[in-house]
Amino acid sequence: MxxxxxxxxxxxxxxxxxxxxxxxxxxxxxxxxxxxxxxxxxxxxxxxxxxxxxxxxxxxxxxxxxxxxxxxxxxxxxxxxxxxxxxxxxxxxxxxxxxxxxxxxxxxxxxxxxxxxxxxxxxxxxxxxxxxxxxxxxxxxxxxxxxxxxxxxxxxxxxxxxxxxxxxxxxxxxxxxxxxxxxxxxxxxxxxxxxxxxxxxxxxxxxxxxxxxxxxxxxxxxxxxxxxxxxxxxxxxxxxxxxxxxxxxxxxxxxxxxxxxxxxxxxxxxxxGQGAETNFYGLFFGQGRQHVDNHTKVNHNAPLTFSNENYKGILDDRAHGVFNGKVYVKRDSQKIEGFQSNQNLLLSDRAHIDAKPELEIYADDVKCSHGTTTGQLDEDAIYALRTRGIDKATARGLLTLAFAGEVLEQVALDVIAERVELAVAGRLPERFNLAGLVETAAALND
Amino acid sequence: MLQVNDLHVTVDGKEILKGLTLTIHAGEVHAIMGPNGAGKSTLSAVIAGKDGYEVTQGSVTFEGQDVLEMEIEERAQAGLLLGFQYPVEIPGVKNIYLLKAALNAQRVARGEAEMPAPEFMKLVKEKLGFMKMDASFLQRAVNEGFSGGEKKRNEILQMLVLQPKLAMLDEIDSGLDIDAMKVVADGVNSLRAEDRAILLVTHYQRLLDYIVPDKVHVLVDGRIVKSGDAELAKELEANGYEGIEESAA
Incomplete structure (x- = not known):
């Protein structure tokens, strides 16, 4: 069957x-x-x-x-x-x-x-x-x-x-x-x-x-x-x-x-319709053998339309991420703006990302940009944190949280932003675990 | 407390420190002065453990421990803390996270429990007030978008919270206007204690009007060529480094 x-x-x-x-x-x-x-x-x-x-x-x-x-x-x-x-x-x-x-x-x-x-x-x-x-x-x-x-x-x-x-x-x-x-x-x-x-x-x-x-x-x-x-x-x-x-x-x-x-x-x-605006903010965090695939598409079917996209991926262990973002500008849809960014952070050698940004433009008076980067954590920042007594694993955790923070700061609902931040912090392996820190910072706001 | 003995250090194959010897006891404030390129920043970078510096000869011990064998974070946990000339921007990492993680790391290394959150917040707020910094600053990313003066205040704030045994301050006065300099100097002076030492690395005598050192060393071409008390700094201000270099040669 x-x-x-x-x-x-x-x-x-x-x-x-x-x-x-x-x-x-x-x-x-x-x-x-x-x-x-x-x-x-x-x-x-x-x-x-x-x-x-x-x-x-x-x-x-x-x-x-x-x-x-x-x-x-x-x-x-x-x-x-x-x-x-x-x-x-x-x-x-x-x-x-x-x-x-x-x-x-x-x-x-x-x-x-x-x-x-x-x-x-x-x-x-x-x-x-x-x-x-x-x-x-x-x-x-x-x-x-x-x-x-x-x-x-x-x-x-x-x-x-x-x-x-x-x-x-x-x-x-x-x-x-x-x-x-x-x-x-x-x-x-x-x-x-x-x-x-x-x-x-x-x-x-x-x-x-x-x-x-x-x-x-x-x-x-x-x-x-x-x-x-x-x-x-x-x-x-x-x-x-x-x-x-x-x-x-x-x-x-x-x-x-x-x-x-x-x-x-x-x-x-x-x-x-003209004046329409779309914002795509995305964050995905994969661990173990999780597979997370995000396909996005913005169709600029009318002139004077705007899109802004920022997707971030964090992949650990043997997790596999996919980002495929298309920006399409219909024939003669002039004066449109379309921005797209995708950044991925690989925390393990066996984690994997397939990232594919695509632009398809059939108008000549447009402002569009796209870019994707995949990398590891900033070594200078890790050094600076270590000189304060913070061990390597925690330093990596802090920087991972910071990476996610760039999307989460767009989240207007605090309950959701804090929950995701806590989840990212708390699911980091053992000594990456910064849940206590995030809770303290959240308490500070109260 | 800190014993640097005949230290030779090369960077990219070029010898920068050429047999530096220095002893700092608890309770003392030392200032290392010298012209650009003398190796002032190299000394503090080597003690803090920065990559790219090769020690070819000599030793550094701190309270009997071989510093050069310790991990970067172990040095800080033991109480050796470096304030940077150019503090690194760490996008997205909130100051509050850095302070709490650093303080707890130190306490755990000493076998103490982590500081409870309310006590920690009280401590941090008190130190913030002392450095004339706003509480909103804690939620900002470390040094990101800070002015030169804010970065330096932030370095001192970290010192005040972490209470190192030996605070090394690399060109902490660079880029500061006079008001900021006073706040920074007040912060450093508040650290002075019987059981603590401070090492200032500076190009200009100006800072030493506000933080009066017990000992001043002149570093020229990788070696300490002259040591004295605070008066020596004033001489340097009047006569420049050239006279010293000649007398040392």
Whole structure:
């Protein structure tokens, strides 16, 4: 039996279990399944997947979770300490008990996809899949075939959502399961919001998450989008994020990756109206045999659009990182600015990075730059720290933290910046461990 | 406390120190003066353990320990601390991290427990106040974007927090205006103690108006050619190094 067939069989079983659905949903599902079957899982012969081997996903046998059982205490230990509107999913299944939408203003809709598909399916049918179609990748097709849960966020024109909207995905230990969350955000003109996707779970979990997010930003919208990926080290994680930006909108992505055995993020912004701006900040930290692949693409489809990207990777042990960043400027999209930087720090001789920045420009009046560097730590700085009595390992730890700090200083949410800093410090091997230091510095701010 | 005996050091095959001998006892402040290129900075760099300096002859002992056999961080942990002429910028590493990591390293090396965070913060804030530095400075990266004067104050702040047994200050006065010089000198003077020694390396006598040394040594062409008390520095100011060089020759 082929790898693809295992997934298709699971899908068939689920469909029989599920019963009747609105026609458009069933048709979408079928199209996803057909496309997935035709494409199969990508192999390293596919240019887009050249450095990432997905056989651990393809050859896995993942069930679908049947419930969202998870105690309040367990969840509390994993939840970000933030005052937020919160939707919680346990192995992809929505948990009303662990969610909190109290005091959500009427100008903002936040609901689980399962509810939207029942209550309001016609309104969802239009936008869903408009940015990420089944042709985007086998994973997007698979997501479409399986989609039943996720989040729908709609923000009315001019609304400033005061609290962040937190989508929390918890991964349980036990029989490996898969989930295919679908996130749809429609932010109407001049609205402003912060969206957080948080992936975390029990240490021994080994589940597969395949998420698709479609974010639609109307004129003058501001969206800050955090993706904090702290999945258990056995988890497999594939994410496709597609952003559509109208005139004068501003999107900022903070793509922070610490967890997962195999991680692939695709992040795409379409800058469709002049004055639109996109900022991609990324940090990935791999240890052991973690594999973290970030593919980003900015499409400057209109003149006077701006993009700024800064991705940093830290790789230790035998970890493998991939950075592929494309900046595309459409014919005659003049006066655009596109800046891209990728820096990687290798802490071990066996750690590895494949970095590939790409510019594709079809206009002549543009300002674009890109660059990627990979290196080790600065020896002069190590010496200076050692002359203060700090041993070599700690000095290396401090400098590693500093390297991550250049991305984290862009993070406006202190809870997230401090948490990631602490995670980087605390996960450094033994005497690199600077968690105590970071805590002291954080206490100083209080 | 510190015994430097017949020290010969080469850099890139060129001999810079040519038999330097120096003894510093606890409680003393020594100043080494000399023209450019005499080897002043080489001496402190060798004692601190910087790469690229080859000791071909002689010895350096600190409280009976062979300094040249110690790791760089072990020297600092033992109480030998160098204040740099050109402090290194360390982008992203917050001052507070450096201070805490350095202090704890020293305490752990002495077999003591790490200092509890509240006590540490109290200590640091007191020293910051003494150096007329703002608390926001602790969250800034080490020396990054600092003015010359701020960098030098930062070096002294580290000394005040770490309380070395022997503080070596390499051209600590360079690039300082008179107000900054006074703050730096106050910091250094506050370190003076019975059980501590200070070694100042300087080109100009000006600093020694504020930090009055017990002993002054003139270093010319890799050797100490004359030693005396604070008066010697004033003579040098009046007559320059040339007279000394001639008398030594």
């Amino acid at each position: 082929s790898d693809t067939q295992t997934f298709l069989d699971t899908l068939t079983a689920r469909s029989q279990q599920r019963g009747a659905e609105p026609t458009w949903i069933a048709a979408r599902r079928q199209a996803g399944a057909a496309r997935f079957e035709a494409m199969g899982f990508p192999t390293r012969r596919d240019e887009e997947w050249k450095y990432t081997d997905v056989r651990t996903i393809a050859q896995g046998n993942f069930a679908l979770a049947e419930n969202a059982d998870f105690s309040q205490a367990q969840a509390a230990a994993l939840t970000l300490p933030l005052d937020a509107y919160r939707l919680t999913f346990v192995d992809g299944v929505f948990s009303a008990a662990l969610s909190d939408l109290e005091a959500l203003p009427s100008s903002v809709q936040v609901m689980p996809l399962s509810k939207a598909l029942v209550d309001n399916h016609e309104a969802v049918g239009g936008p869903l899949g408009r940015l990420t179609g089944v042709d985007f990748s086998p994973f997007a097709a698979l997501n479409t075939a399986f989609m039943e849960e996720g989040a729908v966020v709609r923000i009315a024109p001019g609304t400033v959502v005061e609290k962040p909207i937190l989508l929390q995905f918890l991964s349980r230990a036990g029989t490996p399961v898969m989930c295919h969350p679908r996130i749809l955000v429609e932010a109407a003109g001049r609205s402003e919001a912060t969206l957080i996707e948080h992936y975390i779970g029990e240490a021994d979990a080994a589940n597969f998450t395949n998420v698709v997010a479609e974010l639609m930003l109307d004129r003058g919208t501001i969206l800050n989008h955090y993706k904090l990926q702290e999945a258990p080290l056995g988890d497999l994680h594939v994410a496709s994020i597609h952003v559509e930006q109208s005139r004068d909108s501003r999107y900022s992505s903070y793509n922070l990756n610490l967890g997962g055995a195999l991680v692939r993020n695709d992040l795409i912004s379409d800058l469709n």
